[in-house]
């Protein structure tokens with residue numbers, strides 16, 4: 001019997017699970033995929049929004065502003081890269097100037113701090129010299145920040161596991177039945193756990209999970225957003241996140257540096273019906289490139305590394321659906337943007353809801369919230385690296401030449417919670433395969449390391465779990 005079963009290991013499930021392990025509670029996390037951070041958390045803009053976008057009075061507005069306040073310390077504690085680079089919403093005409101004033105007023109009503117209107121092109125250029133020719137005004141949010149969303153999620157879940165939570169991967173929840181003390185949560189392939197409280201953090205499928213306990217008060221629809229990621233050589237085009245002023249023609253796209261030094265462009269917004277369709281389209285990519293060129297000067301798209309898409313979990317209510325549905329069941333559903341920014345505040349709010357529902361939350365004295373950064377080795381001084389290499393020579397054996405990731409770092413990732421079991425899992429934890437060649441050279445080596453460390457046959461190693469095998473047969477006479 002667990003006290004808490006969290007369904008979904010995205011950035012929200014991770015934050016909630018970690019928060020729960022601060023108290024004397026037995027926590028289990030149920031995730032249908034073979035790794036954590038496989039939903040919207042893996043593919044989004046990675047912005048910690050300052051809080052001027054959401055409508056005042058909504059949960060989104062309150063939790064965004066609180067989340068943005070908490071995020072810097074939260075990221076530091078979890079050893080996750082975070083950069084308060086600031087953001088600009090750029091305008092091109094008098095109508096945009098009016099919209100920017102409205103956004104500023106909305107931000108102030110939400111309690112967002114350090115917002116400034118830049119009324120002339122010169123003022124904008126003084127803050128961000130990279131903007132394109134037509135830009136004449138901007139809203140500057142000094143507290144806007146960037147973060148790595150999947151690294152955050154892995155650190156949250158890893159921290160929860162380090163503090164006693166159990167992570168059950170490949171657990172596709174398909175039934176939730178009332179028991180005498182709580183709920184029995186069952187998977188499609190016959191596994192089950194029992195918990196006093198179930199917390200639904202299932203992203204785009206959170207309406208389906210809520211319906212399993214009879215809550216059909218909302219639906220969640222997928223809204224696809226496509227992106228283009230450019231090489232680090234383009235990462236210095238801008239030093240702030242540059243949004244476009246929303247207009248009747250749409251919200252526009254953003255151009256932003258990432259915490260790893262790349263340039264990210266996107267997303268568009270397309271309502272689709274398939275909750276698993278995160279493919280990109282030539283049309284969508286062309287559209288975001290065109291808009292990005294209007295905002296930021298001189299982007300060299302020949303330096304594109306990859307394109308990808310994420311699915312927003314758009315709730316029919318227009319706001320986050322967070323609350324106690326019935327005794328023993330809490331929804332954290334329809335968490336679209338600014339969900340990433342709000343994650344630590346949502347976790348805090350869930351604890352308040354549980355306390356309000358009469359659950360005794362006794363803080364644990366032995367809770368440890370800190371994590372060593374996953375990228376710590378790369379940031380050491382040469383002398384410190386050499387000391388480690390003397391003892392563990394595998395740190396000198398470079399596997400990914402684009403990102404300069406060593407075998408030692410890959411082995412360490414395999415041994416760190418939440419443990420990866422496939423090539424993409426290694427990629428998200430170490431950046432091996434994230435560079436220009438996108439794993440063309442290092443994937444076979446990573447596969448061999450995974451097979452050796454996890455005691456698998458090389459033919460069993462997958463790209464991203466399930467049936468995504470990469471080696472289909474052995475050539476006769478060769479190993």
Ligand SMILES: Cc1cc2nc3c(=O)[nH]c(=O)nc-3n(C[C@H](O)[C@H](O)[C@H](O)COP(=O)(O)OP(=O)(O)OC[C@H]3O[C@@H](n4cnc5c(N)ncnc54)[C@H](O)[C@@H]3O)c2cc1C
Pocket residue numbers: 007008009010011012013014030031032033036037038039040041042043044045046047048049171172173174201202203204205206209224225226267310311312313335336337338339340341342
């Ligand atoms: C294009 C785009 C851009 C965005 N940009 C930003 C941004 O810049 N800033 C910001 O703050 N927010 C942004 N967001 C929103 C942010 O990404 C989400 O709010 C956040 O990732 C939601 O996290 P989650 O844990 O609720 O969902 P997810 O990350 O989708 O996680 C849900 C998890 O539940 C699992 N699951 C589903 N069904 C089941 C089941 N039956 N059994 C077990 N597990 C199940 C899934 O596999 C998944 O791992 C953006 C989103 C998108 C798509």
